[in-house]
Amino acid sequence: MAEEKKLKEEQAKKDAAAQKAWEQTKAGKLCSKNPSWKKEECEDVANRKYWIGMTYDMLVAAFGKPNHANPSNYGGATQWQWCYSSLTPSCFYDSDGDSRIDSYN
16 A cells, blocks of 8 residues: 555656656647647647647747738727738638637638
8 A cells, every 4th residue: 555655746747757758848838828728738829830720829829920910890899801922821810800810722
């Protein structure tokens, strides 16, 4: 029983050390600043990945502010087109006004 407790304590120390090391990475720092983001999202943003459903804030954290931000409103929610001059894909779209990427090209 005492040996099992010792093993659990050692594992807890290893886990704490690994967590502390991760918090010093770019992804860890992003998660510290954005506690609502999941660990996987922080890692993807840190690695400059993009996906349908990522937020505008994630897009900016990954690639910086867009060169062009174009709103349009046809009587419903404001739709956004965020474009980058030196990125492929170059434009990201929020078609329903929720600040999440719905498509890109």
